[in-house]
Amino acid sequence: MIAVLAFYLFATLTIASAVAVIFARNPVHSVLWLIMAFFNAAGLMLLLGAEFIAMLLVIVYVGAVAVLFLFIVMMLNIDFAALRSGFSKNLPFGLIIALVLLAEMVVAVSAWKAGPVTGGVQPAATTQPNIEALGELLYSRFLFPFEIAGLILLVAMIGAIVLTHRSRGDARGQKVWRQVDRRPDEAIKLEQPKVGEGVKL
Amino acid sequence: MNFAPILPELILTIGAIVLMMVAAFMGKRGSNLCSWASVALLLGAVATLGGEPQHAGALFGGQLVADGFSAFGKLIIYLCAAVAIVMAHNWFERDFEHAAEYPVLILLSAVGMSVMVSATSLVTLYVGLELQSLSAYVLASYRRTDDRSAEAGLKYFVLGALASGILLYGISLLYGFTGTTQFEGVAAAFTRDGTTSIGLLFGLVFLLAGLAFKISAVPFHMWTPDVYEGAPTPVTAFFASAPKVAAVLLGVRVCLDALGPAMDAWRQIMTFAALASIFLGAIAAYGQTNIKRLLAYSSINNVGFALIGLVAGGPQGASSVLFYMAVYVVMTLGAFLCVQRMKGEDGEYIESIDSLAGLSQTRPGLAFALAIFMFSLAGIPPMFGFWPKLMVFNAAVTEGLIALAVAGILGTVIGAYYYLRIVKVMYFDAPAGQPYARGGNALETAMIFLFALIVSPLGYLLIGPLGELTGRAAGSIF
Numbered sequence: 001m002i003a004v005l006a007f008y009l010f011a012t013l014t015i016a017s018a019v020a021v022i023f024a025r026n027p028v029h030s031v032l033w034l035i036m037a038f039f040n041a042a043g044l045m046l047l048l049g050a051e052f053i054a055m056l057l058v059i060v061y062v063g064a065v066a067v068l069f070l071f072i073v074m075m076l077n078i079d080f081a082a083l084r085s086g087f088s089k090n091l092p093f094g095l096i097i098a099l100v101l102l103a104e105m106v107v108a109v110s111a112w113k114a115g116p117v118t119g120g121v122q123p124a125a126t127t128q129p130n131i132e133a134l135g136e137l138l139y140s141r142f143l144f145p146f147e148i149a150g151l152i153l154l155v156a157m158i159g160a161i162v163l164t165h166r167s168r169g170d171a172r173g174q175k176v177w178r179q180v181d182r183r184p185d186e187a188i189k190l191e192q193p194k195v196g197e198g199v200k201l
Numbered sequence: 202m203n204f205a206p207i208l209p210e211l212i213l214t215i216g217a218i219v220l221m222m223v224a225a226f227m228g229k230r231g232s233n234l235c236s237w238a239s240v241a242l243l244l245g246a247v248a249t250l251g252g253e254p255q256h257a258g259a260l261f262g263g264q265l266v267a268d269g270f271s272a273f274g275k276l277i278i279y280l281c282a283a284v285a286i287v288m289a290h291n292w293f294e295r296d297f298e299h300a301a302e303y304p305v306l307i308l309l310s311a312v313g314m315s316v317m318v319s320a321t322s323l324v325t326l327y328v329g330l331e332l333q334s335l336s337a338y339v340l341a342s343y344r345r346t347d348d349r350s351a352e353a354g355l356k357y358f359v360l361g362a363l364a365s366g367i368l369l370y371g372i373s374l375l376y377g378f379t380g381t382t383q384f385e386g387v388a389a390a391f392t393r394d395g396t397t398s399i400g401l402l403f404g405l406v407f408l409l410a411g412l413a414f415k416i417s418a419v420p421f422h423m424w425t426p427d428v429y430e431g432a433p434t435p436v437t438a439f440f441a442s443a444p445k446v447a448a449v450l451l452g453v454r455v456c457l458d459a460l461g462p463a464m465d466a467w468r469q470i471m472t473f474a475a476l477a478s479i480f481l482g483a484i485a486a487y488g489q490t491n492i493k494r495l496l497a498y499s500s501i502n503n504v505g506f507a508l509i510g511l512v513a514g515g516p517q518g519a520s521s522v523l524f525y526m527a528v529y530v531v532m533t534l535g536a537f538l539c540v541q542r543m544k545g546e547d548g549e550y551i552e553s554i555d556s557l558a559g560l561s562q563t564r565p566g567l568a569f570a571l572a573i574f575m576f577s578l579a580g581i582p583p584m585f586g587f588w589p590k591l592m593v594f595n596a597a598v599t600e601g602l603i604a605l606a607v608a609g610i611l612g613t614v615i616g617a618y619y620y621l622r623i624v625k626v627m628y629f630d631a632p633a634g635q636p637y638a639r640g641g642n643a644l645e646t647a648m649i650f651l652f653a654l655i656v657s658p659l660g661y662l663l664i665g666p667l668g669e670l671t672g673r674a675a676g677s678i679f
Contacts, residue, residue: 144207144261148316148328151214152335155309158221159339162299162306163354167228 003047010043027073035066052131205254206267209246209275210312216242217308224301232300236290239304243283243311250276256677263383265319270523273674274318274450277527278443282311284534284648285439288541291642292435303343307439310336314447321458323372323382326451330368330415333444334361340439341432353431360414360424368411374404384459391462405460409470412455415448418508419477422501426489429497434550437493438537441500442530449507453522456511458678464514471512472605478505479612486619491552492540495619496533499578502616503529506593509609513596520668520675521596525589527667528656532577532586535652538645539571546638554623559632567637568627570653577656579620580613585660 017036024030038061045054126133138146193199204211220238223231249255255272259265286304293300313332320326338361342354376382378400379390394401414421429437460467482502489495507529510522542564543551560568577586590613597606655663 141262142264142324144264145322145324145328148313148325148332151309151312152328152332154218154221155306155332155335155339158302158306158309159335162302162339163342163345165299167298 007044007047010040010047014040014044028070031066031070031073034069035062038062038066049130051129052134055131203254203257205252206257206260208249208252208254209279210315212242212246212249213308213312213315217305217312220308221302221305224299224305227301229298229300232290232293232297232303235301235304236286239286239308240283242308243279243286246311247276247279250279259321263385264322264325265316266321267319269674269677270450270454271315271319273523273670274447275315277446277530278311278314278318281439281443281446281530281534282307284538285435285443287642287644287648288438288538289433289435291645292433292541299343303340306336306340310340310439311443314443317447317451318454320451320454321384323375323384323387323459326455327369327372330448330451331365333447334365334415337361337440337444340436341428343436344433347431349431350433351431353428356424356431357428364411364414364421367407367414371404371407371409371411374400374407378404384455387459388461391460395463401463402466405463405466406470408455408460409452409467412448412452413474416445416452416504417501418474418504419481419501420474422478422481425501426494426497429500430491430493430552434493434537434541437496438534438541441496441533441537445500445504446526446530449504449511449522449526453511453519454678457514457519468512468514471508475505475508475512476605476608476612478502478508479609480505480615483612483616483619486616489619490554492543492554492557492623493552495554495623496536496540499536499616499620500533502612503533503578505612506590506609509605510593510596512605513593513600513602515596515600516672516675516679517599518596519678520671521589521592523671523674524592524667527671528585528589528660531652531655532574535649535656536571536574536578538649538652539567539574541645542567542637542641542649544638545635548638551637554626556634556637557623557626558630558634560627560637562632563636564639567649570649572624572627573653573657575620575623579617581617583658585656585658585663588661588664 014037017033017040020033021030021037024033038057042054042057042062045051045057191199216238220235223238224235227234250272255267256269257267260267265271286307289300289303293303310333313329313334313336316325316329317333320329338354338358341357342351344350372382375387378394378398379387381387381390391401410421414424417425429440432440456464456467456471478501482498482500482505486495486498486502489498503525507522507525510518510525512518513521540552541550543556545551557568557571560571573584577584580587580590594606594609597603597609654660
């Protein structure tokens, strides 16, 4: 019962916020509504028992993609009025895409009614939570590819630094040795100020 | 877990991370140290390849394998990477800001390539390929102040990402229809269902398309001339050698191991790719005026010949591919070493073919070396470059693919024109323009000399040992 209620709650909110994404006039609001939609979709995934995908939606889509969107929308200062001005010119093209999407949806629904596609192997039924199952695989059978994936991220970092970093002459770096060399007696001065005189610095 | 079989990868990975810290803290001052330490690490990794653990068989539950085939691939890859570092050491001398990170990226790329040649699972294949490619994108745009280099990097990145996507789509189709990512599982599924399953067939086509991009086989070659022209010369030399060897070897393992039972299906694709590469590589090179672009078309052309060996299949075909790639890298690295000598008095690098005019009078040694490489690339008999071509065609004829062999030989004749044109420009044209600056790194001169010696008729002495090595390496995947 609770699950059914939760499903309708998440589903309604997902659709409502998805509609709001399109109808919001302010693009920043659109992105915020999109984040709302992602959260509710994550809730739906939880109900399905796919905890890992739920976490992925929150971490990757909300945490990274949507925030990136927000930054772009706010920083690039895109003139959305100018973007909208080509509406009538692009209308036929938009309609064609909409028709294609509609046809695909009809096909998808009829294919869904015809039964699931079986690709040879069915997943084994298990009571193990899927995050745990994934973790176990990543650190045992797929340890090697997992480590190489870590190296790929390292290369991406090195690449980003090498291609964008410039050493500037006017940068003020930290001088570690000066900080380490500093003695308490030259850094701290103890004073006993008299009443009404204050401290001389 | 016994880590001895992945010792070369461990040496390179840990070394690369340590050198990354050296580069970060020492900056430009560390570039000497990083270069020579990387060369030492690569040679150290080569030294471990002869050991018994390098033939230990399946590792990590079948994710990758240590066998003669992978050891042979790693040997070539590490040596090519070392040459690329030595070449760059000279190139980046002119107060280049991030010279110290260059060897680190090459080392990480070498790790990716050694994963590629030893992968026996689609997952390992993909991560290895990505590690190599990502390093390559950065290396291509290494001279970021140079517009052409930045353009090369961007172009390579966009097209490479597209190819990765296609490859991944193929992998996911194969996984979906076979239920496994292991090569042997995929092979078992092909034996069971044959190529009647449309899903398997699509997976195969997409997988091969992704791989064809990496080896720059026609029709996925469009990026090659632009990237080779724009990237710094040492990087171009690296691209034309090590990653190409890794991708060709990966293709051989995928086709003969995972897709072995579907040979009829991929044979058509590979036959087309081989012939199209040979002819396009030969014909499109005619109008080129830039020597790096010309060598790019030459690399497309050469990959076509290697693919003929793959089409032949079987131990003989596989060993001819290995032999071909081993000789090809020597010729191509030698040619690029000569190209790096094309440098004006003002220190600017010159890339036009016209500037080679009359080189035989101004710089007879350099002209002679370049002529040897060109004759060898053209496959003209007294040179060693003739032998691998003969082996490849021999493998094709043994398999009864006589039409393919004849077409390939026709392609050789067409291709010979543009190699010989360079020799003609150097030996028969009057000197024009300013001569190249004299002098150069002694180590590079030694390498040019050594490589020229290998591809000269003296190289025929290598047929015995190299043939035995490639035969054993190819035997280990069957």
